[in-house]
Amino acid sequence: MAEITLRQQPYIPGFTVGEYLDLVDQHFPETGARLWFGRKGSHTELARLAGLSNEFETDHHSGRGDSYRQAQRNPTIRMRGIRTLFTLASGCADVRRIPAGWRVLDLLGGDGLLDRVFSCLAPQARGAVITSDMAGHMVAEALRAGHAAVRQEARYLFMHDESVDAALLAYGTHHIAPGDRLAVCREAARVLRPGGRLVLHDFEADSPGSMWFSGVVHRYSKAGHPYRHFTAAEMTRLLKLGGLSSITLHRIYDPLVTRGESLEAAGAEMADHLYDMYGLTELAQPHAARADIRQMIWKLAENYFLHRESDAPDDAGSEWQREPVIYQDGPEWVALVPRVALVAVGEKR
Ligand SMILES: C[S@@+](CC[C@H](N)C(=O)[O-])C[C@H]1O[C@@H](n2cnc3c(N)ncnc32)[C@H](O)[C@@H]1O
Structure with a gap:
């Protein structure tokens, strides 16, 4: 058979x-110009990618x-x-x-949420985000919604050297296997232009944010959540070994926020968001009432x-609130x- x-x-x-x-050439020519499918090893990586599947494809299995x-669907919740x-x-x-013209590669981009949020926040630079993800259904959905998107694993990018101004690893960085993390940082550094920045984001090991994953998501989602979260020392080490400099560490406020016409409506939207986002299908008996x-x-x-004062x-x-709250705002x-x-x-020299 012909190859x-x-x-x-x-x-x-x-x-x-x-x-x-x-x-891509027709709808996102600027992204097309950054792509490099002729890169050595692409053929093998494409075949590998076609055989990969993770929990973010569909709800099946x-x-x-x-x-x-x-x-x-609501871009304001993590804004x-x-x-x-x-x-x-x-x-x-x-x-x-x-x-305008600044370009950031969102390496764990899913269906393009960060691009949707960016377009609301910074309309003058619309088109800055290139959504990148290994899950085919995520990328298909991103393209359908009009986002420039590429299917690629973070450890091997079909992109030219020095082709973007920044790269983001956020909202799911713990899904990258510990053995792949350095390769991912080096690969991100390769596609950064000199002076470009790599941003690494996670919920710190042993913090309330990561304990939610081990105590709730691992227990009540079908896929479980057996992933190791990052420490500050690991992040710093990876960026250094990845060849980045001027490394800074930040603890940022990253709340989930929903709004409604009543206390009940705002609370229900938050609970439904947590249920869908984390796939908490194993939480209740099949016919349990939605309110319960x-x-x-x-x-x-x-x-x-539940945070301590020192977690601020x-x-x-x-x-800033130390614990979940529902309050009236106008x-x-x-x-x-x-x-x-x-x-x-970290910055590329
Ligand atoms: C929690 S989702 C985040 C999606 C989006 N950034 C958001 O905030 O809604 C994590 C995404 O990372 C992708 N992912 C996980 N490991 C990856 C890897 N090694 N390379 C590329 N994508 C990966 C998954 O397919 C998934 O879509």
Whole structure:
């Protein structure tokens, strides 16, 4: 049988590499110019990628991809933390000052949530985010929604050297196997232009944020959550060994925030968000009442996202709360689950 060419290789659901490249050339030419499918080893990596699957593809078997995407329809829930990540990645204290033409590669980009949030926060630089993810269904969904997106594993990028101004590893960095973490940082550093920044974000090992994953997500999602979270020392070491300099560490406020017309509506939206985002399907008996499930989730959030005064993030403002709360804000009610994320930033010389 004739060997299939690179363009004929299956790539994302419904697209071969060739069909994908044609689509990118037509709709996202600036991203197309950064792609490098002719890179040595691409053929092997594409074949490997086609055989890979993780829990973020769909909800079939032990997955939570469909429900995860459902939870991302509201771009405001994680807006505060995401804004801070863009300020750290760009070096601009105000995201509205990020210049048009700046490009950031969102390496664990899912279905493009960070791009959606960025477009709301910094419309002057719209188009800055290139969404990148190993899950085919995530990338297919991102493209369908109009985001420039690439399917690639973070440890091997189909992208040219020095082709972006910043790279983000956020909201799921613990999913990268410990043995791959240095290779991922080196690969991100390769695609950064000199002076570009790599931002590494996670919920620190043994913090309320990571204990939520081990105590709740591991226990009540079908896939479980057997991943090792990062420490500050590991982040610093990885960025140094990855060849980055001027390394800084930050503990940022990264809450989940929902709004509603009543206390009940804001609380219900938060509970449903947590249920979908983390795929907490094993929490209750199959026919349990929705109100009871919401109550269970809120109780778990209260038990886990309980911070000490000394846990206050570096950027704690008037919004900082040590524990989950629902309060009235003008005509609206706000449900807030506080989280503090650990972030390391390094610069390419
Ligand atoms: C928790 S989701 C975050 C998605 C999006 N950034 C968000 O905040 O909604 C983590 C994503 O990382 C992707 N992922 C995990 N490990 C990866 C790897 N080694 N390379 C590329 N993507 C990876 C998963 O497929 C998943 O879509």
